[in-house]
Amino acid sequence: MIVTLYYLVFAVALFFMLRLASQLAKTIPTSKKYRKVILRGFPLFELAIWAAFVLWVVNHALGNSEYLTLATTSVLLVFLLIISWFFLRDFIAGIILKTEFPFEINQRIAASKYDGAIKRLGYRSLELEMDNGDIVKIPYSQIASRSIHLQNMEDSLRGHETLVKASTKIPVQTAKDIITKEVLLTPWATTKQVPTIRVVEQTDQTNSYSVHFHSVSSKYAASISQHLKTVFDSKGDENKS
Structure with a gap:
């Protein structure tokens, strides 16, 4: 019971430390380009920290048990699947959307809070130009789960x-x-x-x-x-x- 509480307290402390680190990452005194790279890579860094924590808990809890190798392999496999899904979900959603909807450059699209003209069709996301001139990059997975209204080019x-x-x-x-x-x-x-x-x-x-x-x-x-x-x-x- 005491050991379990120890792991729980450690996990809570780690959670708040990572939240604090994510906020500090937004205030790093560097160029906008490098700050964007840091913010994009932080979720992967956070995932790696949690993977290391889980492996540490498993190793500490099982010790020299015969199930240690199996448990370690299972944990690594789960995190590998999570990382793969993180990269592939937008790519797969993009393929499905492009098959169902004939997207065209400069065509207007409305999906929930997103409403603008398509400026670029990437592999994992598309770029919209909003009415105020802002360019918004939207992952395909965020669009796939919403109701989509696609205007004809003439109507756009x-x-x-x-x-x-x-x-x-x-x-x-x-x-x-x-x-x-x-x-x-x-x-x-x-x-x-x-x-x-x-x-x-x-x-x-x-x-x-x-x-x-x-x-x-x-x-x-x-x-x-x-x-x-x-x-x-x-x-x-x-x-x-």
Whole structure:
């Protein structure tokens, strides 16, 4: 009874020490890259510590018993299976999901609290771009256990509108052609839907165009808007010279 209590107290102390170590690992004064490596590897380190503890308990409890070798082998086999499942569960879940769902890059997916556009399909996880521009890496096993809503590529595209000002020295139709060409040549807009362009204001110096186009996120829409502004700013400078 006393020996059992000794093991129990030791296990509780080890548990709290590992919890404290996991919190301290988050505050290590190092680069973000190395801190991420440490945090990713900590669960394996923790598992190795528990494996060593269990082996120590078995060895201490059985001593020179004839069952020591069998018990040690069984413990090592169990921990080996746990480690294998830790690495293989996401890989297996990914194969199953890719078989059931035809994932495509830039396609929107909603699964529980995750909702965004697919940016990368890995072997063990996929990367989503959220509406606020954040990139989230999600293991396939976390998605497989949830209800999944996968939108068609056409439905994943969102309409955006921007205002472009061009010099009156550029004919209206020429300006529209330039806008259409520049939008479709960017890697952020869809080529399946041609931008809708209309003149909304005309002055002696500039014409203002409302441009409606489709992109997969607000972040990319902002990039397209900035690109159009840069194009017509440069053309305005050319006309002045």
